[in-house]
Amino acid sequence: MKRFTIGPVELYQSTKEVRLHDFVHFRTDEYSEIVKNSLSKLSSMLGNKTADSTIYLTASGTAAMEATIENCVQSFDKVLVINGGAFGHRFCELLEYHHKNYDSIDLKWNETLEYKHLMPYENKGFTMLFVNLHETHTGQLYDIKMISDFCKRNNMMLVVDAISTFLADEYDMEKYGIDLTIISSQKGLCLSPGVSFISFSKRMLEKLSYPPPLSKYFDFIDYLNNIKRGQTPYTPAVFVMYELQDMLKLIEQEGGLKTRLAFVKQKAQYFRKKAKELGFYIPGYPLSNALTPLYFEDVDAYEVIQLLKNKYRIFVNPCGGDLSKNLLRVTHIGNTTIADIDDLFDKLVLCVKEVKEKDCDRK
Numbered sequence: 001m002k003r004f005t006i007g008p009v010e011l012y013q014s015t016k017e018v019r020l021h022d023f024v025h026f027r028t029d030e031y032s033e034i035v036k037n038s039l040s041k042l043s044s045m046l047g048n049k050t051a052d053s054t055i056y057l058t059a060s061g062t063a064a065m066e067a068t069i070e071n072c073v074q075s076f077d078k079v080l081v082i083n084g085g086a087f088g089h090r091f092c093e094l095l096e097y098h099h100k101n102y103d104s105i106d107l108k109w110n111e112t113l114e115y116k117h118l119m120p121y122e123n124k125g126f127t128m129l130f131v132n133l134h135e136t137h138t139g140q141l142y143d144i145k146m147i148s149d150f151c152k153r154n155n156m157m158l159v160v161d162a163i164s165t166f167l168a169d170e171y172d173m174e175k176y177g178i179d180l181t182i183i184s185s186q187k188g189l190c191l192s193p194g195v196s197f198i199s200f201s202k203r204m205l206e207k208l209s210y211p212p213p214l215s216k217y218f219d220f221i222d223y224l225n226n227i228k229r230g231q232t233p234y235t236p237a238v239f240v241m242y243e244l245q246d247m248l249k250l251i252e253q254e255g256g257l258k259t260r261l262a263f264v265k266q267k268a269q270y271f272r273k274k275a276k277e278l279g280f281y282i283p284g285y286p287l288s289n290a291l292t293p294l295y296f297e298d299v300d301a302y303e304v305i306q307l308l309k310n311k312y313r314i315f316v317n318p319c320g321g322d323l324s325k326n327l328l329r330v331t332h333i334g335n336t337t338i339a340d341i342d343d344l345f346d347k348l349v350l351c352v353k354e355v356k357e358k359d360c361d362r363k
């Protein structure tokens with residue numbers, strides 16, 4: 001079995017082994033030390049130099065998105081959302097649900113985010129911008145420099161869902177003036193699902209104090225106060241934090257963040273070159289190294305995905321919504337190699353052929 005799914009991804013062997021070992025109770029100095037150490041390493045990988053400004057929630061990424069809205073968006077705020085797919089749409093739905101004041105830039109399928117989309121929103125009184133920097137639904141990676149410059153010019157706070165770009169593409173909170181970053185355990189970090197992380201800029205920490213959120217469990221101030229001593233208000237997913245400790249060690253041993261990013265990029269480039277050689281179509285918008293979408297016109301992508309899974313136990317991502325028959329998404333994060341990519345293409349070509357022949361027979 002091989003997973004080319006974006007999250008949970010194919011796990012590393014050492015991550016699987018972590019779960020076989022015993023663990024200490026979370027209300028101990030030993031556990032606090034593990035948490036403090038890991039979160040400080042994670043903060044530095046995110047380009048956040050503010051001490052004790054990264055918290056973790058035992059909840060998936062969407063919970064972190066929702067908690068961010070409830071904790072950080074106040075009644076006077078006007079939020080602009082980049083909505084280029086399912087995850088952008090999710091931000092809109094959550095803002096709507098929480099009665100926040102927002103507007104969205106809605107991109108059409110295959111449309112690249114450009115300055116012309118942002119221009120109408122210059123000097124319009126928006127106070128925050130929300131973006132899923134890598135819109136995982138389509139694979140588009142937005143231009144962070146363009147977005148960051150726009151926010152700086154308009155004195156807007158920048159909130160980034162970096163869930164599927166972190167550890168796949170370069171990322172730096174300080175360099176781009178990012179005020180809040182959301183990541184989660186099951187994507188670039190290649191851990192089990194269940195934990196999300198939120199990293200704050202100094203300016204965002206100051207904005208937090210009032211009014212309190214309409215959620216007791218997700219009150220960020222409570223988490224921030226607790227994290228100073230490596231603790232959480234409630235029982236955390238202890239095992240995932242052990243996996244994190246192990247993964248950060250693994251990344252260090254490999255040669256650090258740059259080496260990890262280079263490996264993911266190498267796999268992405270190899271995959272894309274080979275896909276083109278074999279006649280597959282890759283959409284033209286800028287892509288994250290985390291994922292490559294393959295576009296199918298004359299074959300049902302969903303059927304190809306099912307066949308890959310049922311016949312060869314190879315898992316790739318389908319695409320929800322209108323694109324489900326057209327897009328197949330393959331990730332480059334996780335414990336996969338160049339040889340695995342070769343194997344995937346061997347099987348993919350066979351599956352496409354089989355689905356095509358079946359379609360012909362039907363006609």
Ligand SMILES: *Cc1c(COP(=O)(O)O)cnc(C)c1O
Nearest residue numbers: 060061062087132136161163164
């Ligand atoms: C995976 C993902 C999420 C979180 O989804 P959950 O199922 O709640 O973990 C959020 N945003 C993006 C861009 C993602 O890729």
